[in-house]
Amino acid sequence: MVSSAGNRAAPIGIFDSGLGGLTVAHAIMRQLPAESLVYFGDTARVPYGPKSPDTVRRYSHEIAAYLLEQGVKAIVVACNTATAHALPMLERELDVPVIGVVEPGARAAVRASRSGRIGVIATAGTIKSGAYVRAIHAEAPDARVTARACPLFVPLVEEGWINHDATWSVAQEYLAPFVHDEVDTLVLGCTHYPLLKPLIGEIIGRDVRLIDSAEETALDTQRMLAEHSLAATSGEGTYRFVASDDQQQFLALGQRFFGDTIERVEIRTFG
């Protein structure tokens, strides 16, 4: 592997199972306009949520190797499931700094909660890994955490049904335990979920704080770059977007997550 550790002008590598991580990429762009980014979305193998830890680790390993070949100076795992299963492995394996989205989200939730009753919604893989519960208890050992997998939220968001009757019906069922447990803070532990914020807020109660780890992860990225003397010092960042399936899905749905238009997508296939 080629390593660009130590090169301030090198881009940051960001990856996700698909397009959801674009919310994290966008937060980094806004907060760190001098940084260049290479975003990889594994659109050929999305979703990671229902897959086994071993498979998610294998995919994450391949993508990290690809990003290092592109000369990145640091890697942001912008996928909750990949963070939950693969972050410790990537930290061991890679010569560049790596951060995930779970710890920033957990920290923000602990800071936001007054009652110490915190809810977490995420994919089946993330919930089963226990990563959020561990990360919350590392910050606040006496927090009472309610966690639940919400596997239908990703396909509903991808269908664009962010305010459909069916989505209300699904969300009412998924969120009932959090209403019952009277959480005052809910972690949206999947990068697709922020698109459902209005609906989730309505069901769970508008006084419940909804934690979206994108902004917090961008702050962590800034801190990490500073610690390793890797922050870009001047100029404006450039952005590359890479997908493992064809461009269509990226160009059609990317804006929903990214906010801005994405004009060009490169392809890199695996397997």
Add this chain to the structure above:
Amino acid sequence: MVSSAGNRAAPIGIFDSGLGGLTVAHAIMRQLPAESLVYFGDTARVPYGPKSPDTVRRYSHEIAAYLLEQGVKAIVVACNTATAHALPMLERELDVPVIGVVEPGARAAVRASRSGRIGVIATAGTIKSGAYVRAIHAEAPDARVTARACPLFVPLVEEGWINHDATWSVAQEYLAPFVHDEVDTLVLGCTHYPLLKPLIGEIIGRDVRLIDSAEETALDTQRMLAEHSLAATSGEGTYRFVASDDQQQFLALGQRFFGDTIERVEIRTFG
């Protein structure tokens, strides 16, 4: 590639993006008890429905090569999306006979319809390919076909919500065009959909014929084996199940599709 063409005792290879194709495997078991089967479910890369034709063809090619290494005498593509995108390629590439699920389903629909108004529901990839509309028009050029992608049905079935309020709400929206167009026959063009038969029947009207291609594909398999002098002549078949992700999902959900218990699943990873 090793080829077992011509060997009557060799197994039939069957593949699907995941577990849905087990409905086809089960129909073949029941109709052809002397045949042995090797079933491959690409559970690490499921679903194929939203993926591009090129990616689905690449995956199908890899799996067919693996099945030939296992010594299969014929291949059944038990996945509508893979059939829609990859069947012509596999027919060209492989030395053994190959059949898919689209043509048997289309033929059964044409036979069942009195009014010639036929509906097709399937994944986004299958619908975009136009494979069903072509196959129906090849049998009945004046049929009036209404086709619609139903991307949420697969995740709803996998969540086990086959009679949930949300599933009713989704199905009512997806099926409205077929009620409007007064189809008398509806092709369930994805191997997950037969699990929603009661709900679909209730919404679309009980007099509408629902076509599930599993039984029809098993009949086609029998015909194909006879034509190529490949039918097993005696004894009882043996069954192997192989997945690309770990066994958990297969063992947990397999029975829903297969009807019988699956006790052992081998693993073969790609990519």
